[in-house]
Amino acid sequence: MTFKFFFIKEMKKYPLFFLILSFTLLLGTMGLVGISIVSSQVQTKLKNNAQELLTSDIAVSARRELSAEEITSLNSIFQKYPQESYKIVDIYSMVTHLRAKASRLVEIRSTENKFPFYGGIRAKDGVVFDNRGLFISKDLADLWQVKLSDDLQIGSHVMRVAGIVEEDSSMGLRGFSLAPRIYMPLEKLMTSGLVKAGSTGSFAHHFKLKDLSPQKIADIKKDIYAGIADPAVKITLPEDSSEQTGRVINTITNFMALSALIGLILSLVGVFYLYQSHLLARLKDLCLLNLHGLHKSQILLGMIAQFTFVFVVVMALELILIIPLYKTLAPTLSNNLGIELSGEVNVLAALTEIPFLYGLSLFILVPLLFGLMRTSMGLQLKASKLSMGRFRFWDFIPFILSLWLFSCYLSHSLGIGNLFFGSLLIVFFISTLMVRGGQFVLRKIIGNRGLLLPSIENGIALRSLTRSGHKLTLSFLSLAMGATLISLILQLDKMIIKEFALDPKKPSLFIFDIQEEQMEPLAKLAEDNATPLAYITPMIRARLEKVNDKKFVKKKRSFDFRSREEDEDARFRNNSLNLTYRGYMTDSEKIIKGDPFPSGGAADTRLPYISIEKRWSERMDISIGDKLTFDIQGVEFEGQVHNIKEVKWTTFYPNFFVTIEPSLIDAAPKTFLAVLPSSKKENKLSLQRNAVEKFPNISFIDVGELVGKLSGLFEKSRQAIEVISWLSLAVGLVILYGLSHDQVYRRYYDLALMKSLGFSAGRLRLNLLYEFGALFLSAMGLGLFLGWGIAQLIGKEVFKLSPSVDWERILYPALLLTILCLATILISSWRAVRAKPRELLSDS
């Protein structure tokens, strides 16, 4: 009977309700399920990318050749498994271009046959990469204008260039290294005289393990650590080869998921409203069921089962729709995200978010279901007007908690999840406060006056606004929250544009390893080349040895699931670092705690002051007043933390975690780095050619290319987020229509009555416009303002931006929302204005 009632009778009786409920759920969840599919594809691709970056399944490396004992230990472990291996030696050395008679520092990657196991190297003009020939990177070829027949002097060998490498998957999206890379056979390098006893470089043994699970490979890593005592030997798995691109794309997909969560929340507000109206409509039937012996708990279970059935149908439909849609869009997405995504959908991955979605959707109904449980069903049958038991604030707690957990889960960050969730809570409290405060003020204004305030339409609208209780609060809240989220997305969108736009002032070239005596002639050379240098900064290689005279200990790395913060923490807590000294803050630095360095440098009577970056200070657990001891090439240097600064890293200017006050540090062994502001490609190349000729030890990094790549990536991501934000807006408007329609529907008889008393259709419409217009516009106004405020907060915390007002992004959405709101009211009030007073009579 229960089954028949909930699954057959009810669905047949209320087909429109179930259709609209399903559509609302479909709209709200589609974004998240879609992003879940894209995210799983991105993860798969990143995993493959990680293998391509490492080029193998596992690598054992050191800054020296492995000893005979270490090789024996390795062999004893790997001989148990079917495997292939090769060796890669990476060193830095000067190389001479014989035709151009130019020398410069390059990174030499020497490899054996079978390199690379994963990924590939693509050479220019259809030349096939071959481990037996000499290949050079494109940037070096451009710099020296190398042709394929040219010879290079590498140590004692002269080798002919066999090809120019355009793309190397092991470089990822880094797009640069400290020096241009060349590729040559390992046996040639070993006989070139460049590798001698004591030579430093990276000596890595790479293995490809056939048919072994990731867990087994992780076990092998532990076995190797157990067999090799020297901590300088590093064992790397693909997932250890962290890559900026991966982190960036992960961050973007996480933010996209949060944007989609906004759409889901809006649709859940709609689900709440729909369900509330529906429960009221069917309350009499439920009371009758109860009267005939169906317990309240059975009614509750029946309703949960019914909702679950609807949810499952919606999800099935969603997958049927979304999978072909994804397959169609995969090429465009690949292009937008900058990584090639497979067109095949992992259905299991697509299902990952569904339990969370189900939980959230069900929890939003808990207050209504509890309200139903609190209804005195027997009394309802006697009452002239049906009314459901009221829901209480704590009924929302399961939904609130699950929303918080879901926010953290989607952002993979407790910090960002909390920020997102906290913002929602702020909007909730401010909106509630505004409604209640507004109602209080309006009540005072109305007092005991008549209905003419100044017109009767206004008077009735004002009274309705002050006396609608929790329904009005809920409507206001939903609208304000929707407007906040829309405004927030538009503002964040602006910030992303601003943050990652290709700024002509950004540097195009980083110049490294400039010796002190080379600084002046290099600067002159740059000026003569019409490309003056900027931000000339000393750079000192150091290690943090002690904090407050206690040895600094690195945190042990966890191998389990890590949040974004833990991942960053692991990267940060390295005691080797580059630091600089200067007595001032640059444009991209801002002191947030403590004082600036006093002018004139450090006094002899105290320790030199140190300025440290905020996140570095948090992760290293260092605060103002702490004494830090650095090891600079064997010499200890002590200083005291004087201030903590924020650094805007995305400026791409030379920034450091640690800046020391000018003092004895000036005498420490150092090199300089400088920046070439954005300039023409020919000028950039000519400066490099001329500088390399005179100062062969200097290295260049073409940041312009990196900035371009990153800007492109963010531009595409911004577009993706924009699409999601408009989808959210669409969901918001559907909900808005539903809300106003619901309100008008609820008050249908009030409106019919007013008509019977002599209100014309025009006056009724005016009355509705005043009431809903005031409600919508005040909610929208508050929402747009709050969205702007939260965006400013995020801008300050995440992007380090100063507060700004972009009227265009406030007024345009305000105008658009106003027009849409008024149109929505007029459309939804149509039925009410056409209300027939005849329906008020008993026979109707």
Add this chain to the structure above:
Amino acid sequence: MMKPTVVVSNLRKSYGQGESKVEVLKGINLNIEKGERLALIGKSGSGKSTLLSLLAGLDSPDSGDILVQDQNISTMSERDLTNFRAQHMGIVFQQFHLVSTLTALENVLLPLELLKRPNAMTTAKNLLESVGLGHRSHHVPAQLSGGESQRVAIARAIAINPAILFADEPSGNLDEETGDKVMDLLFKMVQDTGTTLVLVTHDPDLAKKCSRVVHLEHGSLL
């Protein structure tokens, strides 16, 4: 001899189309004198509420004329009809139908302020006092009992001194005792003000309290 307040001639009304068309009123002729208390009785579906809706200008007939105070309301535009109703008619419904967001006083005030009558507030307060609800004037409908709601509805209907008051089963939603009290109040108020009353009811005892009883059956007057 005074002219009747309401003159109904050959009034017809049907609903639906084609085969499902139902003729609800089949050529009604009826005169209602000024100050008369007319009871319209009949079984469910006899057409009494339809007749009431046409007399009160809430619906329009298919054919026939309705003259209320010499004005043919069956040919009026919706706008004119709305204005006419506001000035000359009062209606009391079975379901009370008070505006849910207005207090008892404001509900009574509503038709007065709509017509911009002078001293509207005083009139509304006096009326509420006269129905015994002066102490409940600032309560909203949800805070009133069924009997109280209907008393407010009567005060509202009578507030403009209508030429004719229509009452559609006004005690139908109340218990017997409360219903009797409400009806006594209604009769007293129309008597005091000399208002013409058209009362729709299925209760013969209640109908007997009126000066004339008209039976409606299958859309025709008996």
